[in-house]
Amino acid sequence: MADIEYTFPLDFAEVVWSDGTTVDRKIVKLTDTTAFGTKTLRIPFDATGKKWVRLAVWDSAGDGAWLQPVGVK
Numbered sequence: 001m002a003d004i005e006y007t008f009p010l011d012f013a014e015v016v017w018s019d020g021t022t023v024d025r026k027i028v029k030l031t032d033t034t035a036f037g038t039k040t041l042r043i044p045f046d047a048t049g050k051k052w053v054r055l056a057v058w059d060s061a062g063d064g065a066w067l068q069p070v071g072v073k
Contacts, residue, residue, distance in 0.1 A: 002041045008059040009033045015043050017053040017072075030057070047072050 010030035017024060028043055047053065056066035 002055055002057075003038065004041065004057055004065075005038045006033070006057070006059055007036060008061045008063065009035055009037075010039070011058045011060050013041055013043060014056045014058070015045055015053060016056070017045065017047070017050045019049050020051045031060075 010033040012030055013028045015026045015028075026043060026045055028041070030039070033039060041055075041057075043055075045053075050072045052071055054066060054068070054070070056064055058064045
């Protein structure tokens with residue numbers, strides 16, 4: 001779960017993860033948002049056997065915000 005605040009309407013969110021051998025990702029469209037908003041993202045994925053995960057959110061102006069990869073316990 002991630003709580004985000006944004007200025008421009010959002011385009012999509014991307015969750016990227018790896019088990020140390022392969023990298024995979026899931027993209028969620030967020031084009032239903034309007035300017036100057038907040039949103040709670042809940043993007044389910046199976047963390048079993050994964051070593052790290054990263055979240056990126058991109059807006060309609062092409063700006064990105066992301067978290068550094070976080071180790072999965």
